[in-house]
Amino acid sequence: MGIFDRMSQLIRANVNDLLDRAEDPDKLIDQYIRDMSDNIRTAREQVAAMIAQQKELEADVAETTTLASEWGAKAQRAVAAGKDDLAREALRRRRDSESNARVYDEQLRAQRDAVAKLKEQLRQLEAKYQSTLSQRDALVARQRRAEAQQQVASTVTATVFQPLDPTSDLERMERKIRSTEAQAAAALEVGDESYEAQFRELDMDDDIESELAALKSGSGFGSPALGEGAPVAGELTAGEASATRQG
Numbered sequence: 436m437g438i439f440d441r442m443s444q445l446i447r448a449n450v451n452d453l454l455d456r457a458e459d460p461d462k463l464i465d466q467y468i469r470d471m472s473d474n475i476r477t478a479r480e481q482v483a484a485m486i487a488q489q490k491e492l493e494a495d496v497a498e499t500t501t502l503a504s505e506w507g508a509k510a511q512r513a514v515a516a517g518k519d520d521l522a523r524e525a526l527r528r529r530r531d532s533e534s535n536a537r538v539y540d541e542q543l544r545a546q547r548d549a550v551a552k553l554k555e556q557l558r559q560l561e562a563k564y565q566s567t568l569s570q571r572d573a574l575v576a577r578q579r580r581a582e583a584q585q586q587v588a589s590t591v592t593a594t595v596f597q598p599l600d601p602t603s604d605l606e607r608m609e610r611k612i613r614s615t616e617a618q619a620a621a622a623l624e625v626g627d628e629s630y631e632a633q634f635r636e637l638d639m640d641d642d643i644e645s646e647l648a649a650l651k652s653g654s655g656f657g658s659p660a661l662g663e664g665a666p667v668a669g670e671l672t673a674g675e676a677s678a679t680r681q682g
Contacts, residue, residue, distance in 0.1 A: 461575055464567075464571055464574055464575060465571075467567065468564070468567055468568065468571065471560065471563065471564045471567060472564065474560060475557070475560050475561055475564055478553065478556065478557045478560055479557060481553060482550065482553045482554055482557055485546065485549055485550045485553055486550055488546055489543065489546045489547060489550055492539055492542050492543040492546055493543060495535075495539040495543075496536055496539040496540050496543055499532045499533070499535040499536035499539055500532075500533075500536045502528075502529075502532040503529050503530075503532035503533040503536060506525045506526070506528040506529035506532055507525070507526075507529045509521075509525040510522045510523075510525035510526045510529060513525055
């Protein structure tokens with residue numbers, strides 16, 4: 436498919452879609468009724484014109500038939516008067532009149548058939564018009580019911596994955612509250628752990644202060660505290676005292 440064909444198809448599709456959405460059943464039915472009324476008026480005018488032509492043909496048939504009879508009578512009088520030439524002319528004219536009468540009669544039969552068909556079509560059109568008038572309100576009501584049913588069906592389809600349940604909002608709020616409560620509990624737990632870590636740091640600070648005090652006292656790392664067997668400054672140890680006595 437060429438690009439111009441695709442463009443043409445796209446334009447037709449968009450135009451048809453706009454027309455479908457712009458259609459109003461009330462206005463369309465009223466327009467149909469107006470169009471039918473116009474067609475009926477035109478059909479009546481056509482039937483009237485055809486009937487007038489039929490009347491003219493009937494008059495032509497009657498006139499030519501009468502002329503044929505009159506020329507026949509004249510031919511008889513001319514023969515009775517011994518005027519053969521005049522009788523021949525009368526007979527020729529009678530023949531022409533009879534021929535014209537036959538032509539007009541054929542046209543008249545065709546005209547009558549055409550008038551009968553037009554009258555039947557007009558009768559059907561008028562019956563359809565009256566039926567449409569009587570059914571207008573019913574048709575509009577049917578269209579509105581169909582549109583309402585279509586709207587309901589579209590709503591149901593659109594809410595298949597999101598049903599119209601008033602409890603769904605409550606459930607959503609409950610889930611949100613549970614989430615908030617869980618976050619608060621987690622924050623408290625983290626806070627408790629922070630406090631315990633601070634207390635542990637305090638204990639570690641006490642140990643370091645003790646070790647620092649021991650270094651300052653010269654006892655070194657891991658020396659027992661004073662009063663627990665540690666020598667007092669200026670006192671000799673047991674080994675040192677024995678060595679002194681031996682000396």
